Amino acid sequence: MHAQLVPPQEYDTDAVLTIPNVVSFVRLLAVPAFSVLIILGHDVAAVILLAAFGATDWVDGFLARRLKQRTALGAKLDPVADRLYILAAVVALLVRGIVPIWFVVVLLARDVMLALTLPQLKRHGMVALPVNWIGKTGTFLILLALPLILLGSPSSLGWVWAHWAGWIFGGVGAVAYWVAGLLYVREAVRLGRGEAT
Template structure:
């Protein structure tokens, strides 16, 4: 097995209802409200909610380490919540006419590609691959880019600087997102070959 696929995380507990997991569940439940705020044009409310949920993304990890409540479920919920926020946000922005359909499809296609790896991973007793730093960078860039694109949009506040910085970060984030996806494909193919 490639060294990058060796589980390196020790879990503190198998419990589901830990404080960090509850924070992650609340974040997931906030996605529909966040998207609705974008769709109805309440951009300030959407950005405030995004900042709050972005902060909880850091808080849940901090609390898990501090209270020794790191769980395998929590490690899976975190990237799922990030992906859902990104995909839901770009879909809502596309609905508002602030991002083109092809940008949504680029991000969506990457996650479809990763979903195609699941049967191979399951065959080898894995549910997912460890999150890599390129993927974390892509997620971070996109989570910064999307609110800026919203603020820079013609149907929003219309700040030109926010528009251009948002799109610069968005393109960089999409490239990192895809680079991470290709690394996951490579690791999965190594796994399939080595077993």
């Protein structure tokens, strides 16, 4: 018997417009502004915005627990927001010529791979598998790496230490991102075989 793939989730309410969810919606609405700031060269402002909305990632979870407003929607919004920020950042950095196309392909191919598991999950009444700690670590490292890569670029502030630190974090984060993705695919396959308990 395999470990349970989808542990039962405890939610406090089915409401959509809870305070934590509103915080998450605001974070999502800021994604276009974030990418535009990078493309237009307002790098420090973009990094400040990313840091501010990164902090809200903790705030909405804290509020959900404190106010007893944990919802299924809120649980889905967090990883969606993280992926959108990564997508917005890498595309904007590609437009600026700061990251190579292969780096963008590496990150996006992983999400395409996961998207292919959605039909299988939907057949079992699911929209996603629970986020694992490797995925959280990879996402955190990539979200840390991208602003460092930006600020380390010669077309930005040119901080050499930020350039090297950014690419180290980005490389390790990309590996963790893919390891987590492959684990998600393995669990989706197990689910399809009826091996979940």
